[in-house]
Amino acid sequence: MARITVSIEPQHADFTKCEHEVKTSGRPRDPESGCTGRAQFQVVCSEHGAVGKPHYLKLFADPAAIEHRQEHRAALATR
Numbered sequence: 001m002a003r004i005t006v007s008i009e010p011q012h013a014d015f016t017k018c019e020h021e022v023k024t025s026g027r028p029r030d031p032e033s034g035c036t037g038r039a040q041f042q043v044v045c046s047e048h049g050a051v052g053k054p055h056y057l058k059l060f061a062d063p064a065a066i067e068h069r070q071e072h073r074a075a076l077a078t079r
């Protein structure tokens with residue numbers, strides 16, 4: 001059985017993944033990196049891909065990720 005992972009992916013305003021170093025404010029640490037800052041946080045599941053709509057604050061993405069993990073746990077339990 002493949003292990004399912006649910007993670008939160010930070011994204012720029014144009015929906016590309018942000019893997020840059022950022023300050024706690026969400027602004028890029030290195031102005032030369034071409035990073036536009038983190039505009040949203042997408043919950044990503046290894047089985048389903050993007051889950052729901054992106055969240056504008058990580059604060060809102062966290063409970064969505066937990067909820068999706070619990071859905072998987074519930075689905076596995078009924079099998």
Ligand SMILES: [Zn+2]
Binds near residue numbers: 012019020034036038
């Ligand atoms: Zn970035």
Ligand SMILES: [Zn+2]
Binds near residue numbers: 045
């Ligand atoms: Zn999933």
